Amino acid sequence: MPITLKRISVSACRVPITLPVATSFGVMHNRPAVFIRIEDGDGAFGWGEIFANWPAAGAEHRARLVIEDFADLLLDQSFEGAPDLFTRLTDRTHIRALQCGEWGPFRQVIAGLDTAMTDLQARRAGLPVARFLSSEAQMAVPCYASGIAIAQAADQIAASRASGFAAFKVKVGFDMERDTNLLARAVDGLTPGETLCADANQAWALPDAERFLAICAELPLGWLEEPLPADAPLSHWRALADQSPFPLAGGENITGTGGFADAIATGVFGVVQPDIAKWGGFSGCLPVARAIRDAGLRFCPHFLGGGIGLVASAHLLAAAGGDGLLEVDVNPNPLRDAFDPWGGAATRDMLGLSDAPGLGISELPEEITRYITYSGDLHM
Numbered sequence: 001m002p003i004t005l006k007r008i009s010v011s012a013c014r015v016p017i018t019l020p021v022a023t024s025f026g027v028m029h030n031r032p033a034v035f036i037r038i039e040d041g042d043g044a045f046g047w048g049e050i051f052a053n054w055p056a057a058g059a060e061h062r063a064r065l066v067i068e069d070f071a072d073l074l075l076d077q078s079f080e081g082a083p084d085l086f087t088r089l090t091d092r093t094h095i096r097a098l099q100c101g102e103w104g105p106f107r108q109v110i111a112g113l114d115t116a117m118t119d120l121q122a123r124r125a126g127l128p129v130a131r132f133l134s135s136e137a138q139m140a141v142p143c144y145a146s147g148i149a150i151a152q153a154a155d156q157i158a159a160s161r162a163s164g165f166a167a168f169k170v171k172v173g174f175d176m177e178r179d180t181n182l183l184a185r186a187v188d189g190l191t192p193g194e195t196l197c198a199d200a201n202q203a204w205a206l207p208d209a210e211r212f213l214a215i216c217a218e219l220p221l222g223w224l225e226e227p228l229p230a231d232a233p234l235s236h237w238r239a240l241a242d243q244s245p246f247p248l249a250g251g252e253n254i255t256g257t258g259g260f261a262d263a264i265a266t267g268v269f270g271v272v273q274p275d276i277a278k279w280g281g282f283s284g285c286l287p288v289a290r291a292i293r294d295a296g297l298r299f300c301p302h303f304l305g306g307g308i309g310l311v312a313s314a315h316l317l318a319a320a321g322g323d324g325l326l327e328v329d330v331n332p333n334p335l336r337d338a339f340d341p342w343g344g345a346a347t348r349d350m351l352g353l354s355d356a357p358g359l360g361i362s363e364l365p366e367e368i369t370r371y372i373t374y375s376g377d378l379h380m
């Protein structure tokens with residue numbers, strides 16, 4: 001039965017933070033998120049999240065895109081479901097995105113809308129999203145602690161361990177000598193059964209990436225993430241993969257079914273990491289996740305935003321299956337924690353999915369409404 005949308009609401013939020021979150025390419029001085037809600041004529045609704053970490057001023061822009069550039073494509077329009085919405089919006093915004101060169105924001109808005117439509121459909125079916133997408137979905141997913149600053153690795157890994165995590169990922173790509181020294185020290189501090197991964201966030205050209213590998217060849221890293229820019233020449237990626245004793249990871253800066261098919265076909269990645277809030281939503285990312293698994297690679301969803309996107313990523317991983325891990329940012333972020341993704345559980349090494357229909361989220365938690373910097377609400 002077609003779903004006719006009658007209401008679109010979007011909120012951009014920003015939380016000030018005391019400790020900035022530094023990556024090799026820039027520093028986040030606050031934590032933004034964009035949450036979107038759609039509703040049909042029967043009052044059924046769904047929630048999604050739109051990527052907004054970068055650029056620093058981008059959250060409000062994406063929320064405004066929904067209201068000013070997408071409303072005419074959504075309100076009073078009927079869709080067969082999320083895949084239909086994803087395909088039609090991608091097609092109908094193609095020229096708009098081409099005209100302004102803003103492929104990213106348009107793809108991210110469509111990703112959030114697709115998540116919201118999938119949530120709405122699952123809710124109407126009375127099923128959690130993971131079960132709506134796959135009858136075989138396990139209702140809990142394993143997690144790793146992410147967003148750990150190399151300079152604070154000792155403290156942040158200890159705190160994450162105390163929360164139950166046994167896998168950790170530190171950010172490198174700042175100062176080669178200092179980073180690699182601290183990385184070796186962090187590996188030394190692991191207890192049996194624990195895993196450490198490193199994320200360079202596209203910091204290096206080939207010579208520096210090779211230098212990192214030469215220095216760290218003996219370290220048992222779980223994976224090395226984005227040692228090169230996502231658009232570096234394939235020959236550079238291949239050269240690195242040939243030298244690397246541990247798997248290379250990437251995917252948060254790849255979009256499109258074709259983009260991921262190409263990345264899988266290169267054979268350079270052991271771990272592939274689509275971000276459900278940056279491209280694809282469930283309609284784009286679930287088929288990609290299955291293609292990753294079919295190729296014998298590891299699917300680990302990328303995510304570093306608010307609570308709706310984290311829960312959506314967990315449902316995506318549960319629906320896709322495999323031995324992947326859910327990325328969990330351990331830096332303080334009320335826009336994530338206010339949703340209580342762990343349902344009060346004491347430990348965070350596994351995230352149990354709610355049995356509630358959809359994503360299990362019915363409204364924005366009261367405590368985050370004070371962080372809203374822009375909101376829009378359109379209805380018929």
Ligand SMILES: [Mg+2]
Pocket residue numbers: 199201225226252
């Ligand atoms: Mg990363």
